[in-house]
Amino acid sequence: MYTGRMSQIERIVFINRTIEEDGGVKTGRIMGEFSLSRRQVLRDIDFMRDQLKAPIAYDPEKRWYGYTESFTLFSNSNERMLVLNAIFRSLAQSQGLMGALTEMISEGIDSGVEKSYRSLSDKIVFITPVQDWPDYEIFNKICAAMKSGERMTMHYKNAVGELSRRHIEPLRLINYSGRWYLVSYDLQHKELRTFHLSRIIELAQIVGDKMKVRYNDAELDAFIHSGYGIFMGDRVTYVTFRVYGWAINTLATQTWHAKQKQRMVKEEGCDALEVTLPVANLQEILSALLFFGAQARPLDPPEFVALYKQSVEAMYNRIQISN
Numbered sequence: 583m584y585t586g587r588m589s590q591i592e593r594i595v596f597i598n599r600t601i602e603e604d605g606g607v608k609t610g611r612i613m614g615e616f617s618l619s620r621r622q623v624l625r626d627i628d629f630m631r632d633q634l635k636a637p638i639a640y641d642p643e644k645r646w647y648g649y650t651e652s653f654t655l656f657s658n659s660n661e662r663m664l665v666l667n668a669i670f671r672s673l674a675q676s677q678g679l680m681g682a683l684t685e686m687i688s689e690g691i692d693s694g695v696e697k698s699y700r701s702l703s704d705k706i707v708f709i710t711p712v713q714d715w716p717d718y719e720i721f722n723k724i725c726a727a728m729k730s731g732e733r734m735t736m737h738y739k740n741a742v743g744e745l746s747r748r749h750i751e752p753l754r755l756i757n758y759s760g761r762w763y764l765v766s767y768d769l770q771h772k773e774l775r776t777f778h779l780s781r782i783i784e785l786a787q788i789v790g791d792k793m794k795v796r797y798n799d800a801e802l803d804a805f806i807h808s809g810y811g812i813f814m815g816d817r818v819t820y821v822t823f824r825v826y827g828w829a830i831n832t833l834a835t836q837t838w839h840a841k842q843k844q845r846m847v848k849e850e851g852c853d854a855l856e857v858t859l860p861v862a863n864l865q866e867i868l869s870a871l872l873f874f875g876a877q878a879r880p881l882d883p884p885e886f887v888a889l890y891k892q893s894v895e896a897m898y899n900r901i902q903i904s905n
Contacts, residue, residue, distance in 0.1 A: 594629070596612070596615060596616075612626075627647055663692070670691060672709060710760050720779060733788045734749070736748045736785050737784040741778075754802060762779040820858055820860050821883065821886050822881040824855065826879075842857060856881070864889055872893065
């Protein structure tokens with residue numbers, strides 16, 4: 583049985599969906615659907631009006647409740663909750679965590695789904711091709727330091743295998759495309775840096791060495807979401823490229839960044855999809871664009887075009903050497 587806040591979510595979803603589909607909902611229908619008293623139904627309606635700012639009011643002519651103006655509570659709410667549950671169950675299963683607790687959480691998510699949709703829960707599957715689970719000993723140390731507000735000493739190996747020892751102030755743990763990263767203030771370089779958790783060799787909390795408050799939440803969010811990819815920064819470059827052929831259909835439905843812009847153009851009589859988006863690291867967007875092979879071409883800025891050409895030439899030369 584679904585109780586408490588989760589049951590209320592289910593009722594609110596039902597009320598909203600009924601109003602959207604029928605134009606309004608009678609208290610008797612809600613009472614019958616959930617075996618509730620009229621007083622409880624009115625409390626749910628008051629909650630929608632006061633807490634969710636829904637323009638819901640009683641229509642004495644039709645003797646039901648409806649919206650007095652256009653309002654969207656949850657767009658495709660049942661479908662979105664089913665997708666959320668599929669993601670949760672997939673991640674839990676890949677960690678070997680499917681048990682009583684995770685089943686309770688899954689049922690809690692399902693409680694926000696109307697009864698007629700719940701049978702679909704096991705028919706929607708989420709599979710991620712890459713899932714880089716963290717070393718939980720390191721993960722827990724970072725959490726402990728963030729909780730106590732203390733600095734850390736870190737031994738780190740970068741992408742080319744170079745070792746370094748750093749003093750950091752851990753600020754955010756981020757999962758991006760299935761991989762875990764740590765955003766920290768690097769005391770040596772005196773700036774925010776992003777570190778791949780799997781490359782951390784050793785980590786230790788410096789007891790009593792308190793972190794300074796250097797950034798508020800809005801500034802950290804701006805750093806994290808400023809440009810495409812995980813290599814973040816407050817300085818971004820706008821990159822423009824075009825894709826052709828099969829790549830158009832692939833990219834047309836993808837959102838690489840919230841601020842990206844897309845438009846269809848003609849190039850030598852053929853269709854092309856032109857994309858512009860902000861990036862903080864040209865190397866990262868280069869890797870993504872190379873995935874499309876001959877069906878992609880960089881346009882701007884010039885340094886990005888040059889970097890792309892250098893990469894393609896390097897690949898060609900490597901093939902020639904191997905032959």
